[in-house]
Amino acid sequence: MGDIFGLRNFGVNLTRLAPGGESALLHRHSKQDEFVFVLEGEPTLVTDVEEITLSPGMCAGFPAQGIAHQLVNRTDQEAVFLEFGDRAAGDEGNYPRDDLEASLRPDGKWVFKHKDGRPY
Amino acid sequence: MGDIFGLRNFGVNLTRLAPGGESALLHRHSKQDEFVFVLEGEPTLVTDVEEITLSPGMCAGFPAQGIAHQLVNRTDQEAVFLEFGDRAAGDEGNYPRDDLEASLRPDGKWVFKHKDGRPY
16 A cells, blocks of 8 residues: 555555464565564464464564464454555565565566565 | 664654644655555645645655655644654754744754754
8 A cells, every 4th residue: 555655665454364364484584574463353473483263453573583473364354454565675585484585576576486586 | 763772773662642732833854755644534744735634544755855745733622642753863843934944953853943054
């Protein structure tokens, strides 16, 4: 949503996560901070440390190089939440449970590779 | 709230604005982008262009060097909203209706001066 207003320093998503859905693969960023705020439903915050069921009004923040995380909807109701992330140059995505590494190119596009460096 | 989680690239406030309250003086930033999302109540978005009454679920974004803005609560109910802003180095605050200029020091503290340069 930030793009609508011409924001360039960070991005804002209003995400509607269907039952059974996952917001992303379990991941952490090297430079980008992230923040989520739950508006509806009870998504589960899954990290490489623990799992927590969230509810409306709860929030969580993920500093760069912190714990890996994802939101999963294990209920039969839609979950709705706001996601914020800055656009730090040279950011990389690390996926501890998947054969995937991501890097942000200078033109703002993400490049995805296997962990041994082979491109997808 | 971002500080609680150790976020450094942007800040997050959950603001409760009492009836008659103003979130800030009318202002714009030179480098910082800002975003607000209304959770409760009907705060009025006042800008140097127009005024808009917001309601829960509505949002607004203010790119650096864009229109000057503030939120004012003209109702008799509390207004609650989320505020986001990045922490761009060298940011300055411009207040078109007040004798005030603000500049962000390298140590993260704001310095406020009259428009003729005299310190407060």
